[in-house]
Amino acid sequence: MDGEIGDFLRSRRARIRPEEVGLPSHGRRRVPGLRREEVAQLAGVSVDYYIRLEQGRGPGGVSDAVLDAVARVLRLDETEHAYLLTVARPQRKGTARPSRPRIRPGVQLLLDGMERTPAFVLGRRMDVLAWNALGDAVNGFSALAPAERNIPRQVFLDAAAGDFYPDWAAVAAQAVANLRIDAGRHPDDPLMAALVGELSVKSTDFRRLWADHEVKECAYGTKRIRHPVAGLLTLPYETLTVPTDPDQTIVAYTPEPGSETAERLALLGSWATTARTVK
Numbered sequence: 001m002d003g004e005i006g007d008f009l010r011s012r013r014a015r016i017r018p019e020e021v022g023l024p025s026h027g028r029r030r031v032p033g034l035r036r037e038e039v040a041q042l043a044g045v046s047v048d049y050y051i052r053l054e055q056g057r058g059p060g061g062v063s064d065a066v067l068d069a070v071a072r073v074l075r076l077d078e079t080e081h082a083y084l085l086t087v088a089r090p091q092r093k094g095t096a097r098p099s100r101p102r103i104r105p106g107v108q109l110l111l112d113g114m115e116r117t118p119a120f121v122l123g124r125r126m127d128v129l130a131w132n133a134l135g136d137a138v139n140g141f142s143a144l145a146p147a148e149r150n151i152p153r154q155v156f157l158d159a160a161a162g163d164f165y166p167d168w169a170a171v172a173a174q175a176v177a178n179l180r181i182d183a184g185r186h187p188d189d190p191l192m193a194a195l196v197g198e199l200s201v202k203s204t205d206f207r208r209l210w211a212d213h214e215v216k217e218c219a220y221g222t223k224r225i226r227h228p229v230a231g232l233l234t235l236p237y238e239t240l241t242v243p244t245d246p247d248q249t250i251v252a253y254t255p256e257p258g259s260e261t262a263e264r265l266a267l268l269g270s271w272a273t274t275a276r277t278v279k
Contacts (some may be wrong), residue, residue: 004086004184006054011213012074013039021073034073043069046196053088062088079181083215087184096191103130107250109241111135118265119252125192126151126179129248134265137272138227138235138253152179152195156203166224166232176214177208184215224252230268233261 014033018024023038034042040050045066053062053070067088071081101123111119111132118138120131128149131141141149149155152175155161155168165171183192199206219241225233235253242248253262 005056005084008084008213008215009054009070009074011077012080024133036163039070039073045069048190056126064074080215080219083184087187097100101127101129101245101248103154103248103276104242104244107248111250114252116139116266116269117252117254119250122151122251124186124189124247125195126175128167133272135253136268137231137268138225138265140250150195151175152199156199157172163205164226166226169225172205173209173214174216174218174221176206176212177214178218180210180213181217227264229271230264233264234259235261 006026008241013036014031015083018034018038021034021038021042023034023042029035036051036054037047040047043050043066049066050070053066064085067085068081076084085133103121107121108130111121111130117133118132119139120136120139121129122176123129126138126153128141131139136142144154154164154177155172158164162168168267179196183196185190196210200210220236220238222234222236225235233255235255237251237253240250240252242250253265255265
């Protein structure tokens with residue numbers, strides 16, 4: 001993920017017009033937004049220092065004060081600010097082959113105990129690591145090969161994704177923004193590099209969204225799914241980080257009790273139970 005900090009800062013400079021920060025906008029500009037020397041001036045650092053920072057050659061001990069000043073000038077939100085701190089001082093961990101993630105038995109028991117709540121666990125790269133029966137009935141994880149149990153891969157490479165997600169464009173943008181945060185936290189992850197490379201080659205939509213350098217954590221929200229059996233489901237969701245493994249997140253769909261979606265989920269659960277019994 002070399003060059004990530006430079007690409008990110010350039011994309012954020014391009015969003016801001018000089019007049020928005022009290023600078024004159026006259027003169028010919030080769031690129032949109034603020035120039036590097038203008039960001040340096042507004043952040044109170046030397047132009048050379050800022051250029052080295054943007055080129056990824058900044059000192060490893062770049063201070064919070066400098067990064068905070070750059071974040072203020074570029075009007076980064078809380079998630080973007082945290083991402084800047086991460087990519088400016090990446091933690092290099094070598095290139096050892098990643099070990100297979102493990103789900104603690106207690107976490108699986110927790111999922112299984114949520115009988116009326118579709119739930120699953122996401123790990124690094126938004127890989128799907130575990131699920132409960134209703135979560136599987138909604139998403140069909142068990143029908144996928146292990147290597148295909150990955151949210152970005154499903155969103156961008158599954159031909160049926162556009163029908164499954166009525167709001168596909170929003171789902172795709174969220175998936176990429178969340179994936180980029182993970183990439184910033186783990187810059188030496190070869191599996192992340194392979195995933196981004198494959199998606200970039202096979203999906204023009206992914207390639208375009210990845211180039212936008214948006215970063216956003218999807219901690220809660222609402223997702224709509226058009227299920228082939230249950231019909232249209234409107235699914236509020238909440239996410240919880242597993243305390244013993246910050247790279248694992250429990251995602252739970254939480255429809256309002258008594259709502260049409262809750263009733264459809266109950267029927268889907270019954271249908272899935274019957275289908276498993278028949279098999």
